[in-house]
Amino acid sequence: MVTSRSTPNIALIKYWGNRHDAYRLPAADSVSITLDTPCVEVTMKHSPSFMFQSFLSDGTEKVLKEKDIARIEHHLSLTKEFLAERNLPDAIPESLSVVIRSAIPPAIGIASSAAVFSALAKCYAALAGNRSDKDTSIIARLGSGSAARSIFGGFVALVNDPESRNLKDEASSQISSAYASQIADEHHWPLFDIIIVPTMEEKKVGSTEGHHMAHTSPLFPRRVEAITQRRQQQCIDAILAKDFEKLQAVTEEDCWDMHNVMRTQTPSLQYLNDETYRITEEIEDLREREHLPVLYTMDAGPTVHLICEEEALDAIKRFAHAQKNCRIFESSIGKGAEVIEN
Ligand code: PMV
Numbered sequence: 001m002v003t004s005r006s007t008p009n010i011a012l013i014k015y016w017g018n019r020h021d022a023y024r025l026p027a028a029d030s031v032s033i034t035l036d037t038p039c040v041e042v043t044m045k046h047s048p049s050f051m052f053q054s055f056l057s058d059g060t061e062k063v064l065k066e067k068d069i070a071r072i073e074h075h076l077s078l079t080k081e082f083l084a085e086r087n088l089p090d091a092i093p094e095s096l097s098v099v100i101r102s103a104i105p106p107a108i109g110i111a112s113s114a115a116v117f118s119a120l121a122k123c124y125a126a127l128a129g130n131r132s133d134k135d136t137s138i139i140a141r142l143g144s145g146s147a148a149r150s151i152f153g154g155f156v157a158l159v160n161d162p163e164s165r166n167l168k169d170e171a172s173s174q175i176s177s178a179y180a181s182q183i184a185d186e187h188h189w190p191l192f193d194i195i196i197v198p199t200m201e202e203k204k205v206g207s208t209e210g211h212h213m214a215h216t217s218p219l220f221p222r223r224v225e226a227i228t229q230r231r232q233q234q235c236i237d238a239i240l241a242k243d244f245e246k247l248q249a250v251t252e253e254d255c256w257d258m259h260n261v262m263r264t265q266t267p268s269l270q271y272l273n274d275e276t277y278r279i280t281e282e283i284e285d286l287r288e289r290e291h292l293p294v295l296y297t298m299d300a301g302p303t304v305h306l307i308c309e310e311e312a313l314d315a316i317k318r319f320a321h322a323q324k325n326c327r328i329f330e331s332s333i334g335k336g337a338e339v340i341e342n
Helices: 066-085 112-127 133-141 145-151 207-216 220-241 244-264 274-290 310-321
Strands: 002-006 009-013 018-020 030-034 040-046 051-056 096-102 155-160 178-184 191-197 294-297 304-309 327-332 338-341
Touching: 002 112, 009 145, 009 220, 009 244, 009 294, 009 304, 018 207, 030 145, 030 220, 040 112, 051 066, 066 112, 066 133, 096 112, 112 133, 112 145, 112 338, 133 145, 133 178, 145 155, 145 178, 155 220, 178 220, 191 310, 207 220, 207 244, 220 244, 244 294, 274 294, 274 304, 274 310, 304 310, 310 327
Parallel strands: 051 096
Antiparallel strands: 002 040, 002 338, 009 030, 030 155, 040 096, 155 178, 191 304, 191 327, 294 304
């Protein structure tokens, strides 16, 4: 039996669009902060037949949709394909019972798939004889691209192997040609993420389908180029220098750019709503008035993440809790996925 625990991450440079859909190889690199909460735990045991179960934080069983089960099964078969490449074709037992316990409400803009697939990857990596963090991040990526980043704590990049850029199409689409690596650990720079959730409705189009159509946006090639030539490095430099103003500028630029790509792809995706625009405008005003180190960013949903330094924390919490009809989550920087029982 093996049990792992993991948490979501929030992207500063967003992953949007693939260069290879089936293996979830991202078109561009990305950067995120691993959060310390809410947690997902996964337990795997030998079992006479394959079984998946999922429970919510109050202990009630969540009925898994067919497409959720299919995604977990597909992830397992890709994981086996990857492990076969590492000469471990039989590392995962023929049948397993997999139990997921999640404290994250699904599809609200807090990356539940990142936490789930990084926790699954930790268990598979343990069953395969404790693979390296790099290999574990590849396994996580096969289920959800952003999950690769939750394998590490602190500040994390998801990168395309530099070698793969110089290879011809087929060789550059190898299953292991994108992986996560740590930029700085969770003690490097104490930042906080105050999360404002304006709606608990599940989104209609998930990010997996969205990634597949990103290339149809006329803005997509420019986005990939801007990240590859400039933004990724600017973000990493701002993190290493703990330069909040630079981090704010590049994070917000990249967030709006991703949402412009989403809106202009076919079919068009509009994940933000009126509440998102109102909150981000009010934060811009508050930041200017009170000179607060706070930045905002949104993933594939209307949820607003307010990332701030400690000196802004009280004011940002007050702002968040004053929002009507919103759910608030408070988190800081986490240590990444871990095996808690083996
Ligand atoms: O890992 P996925 O397939 O859920 O994609 C994540 C996409 C964004 O959350 C919008 C951006 C990111 O980098 O996390």
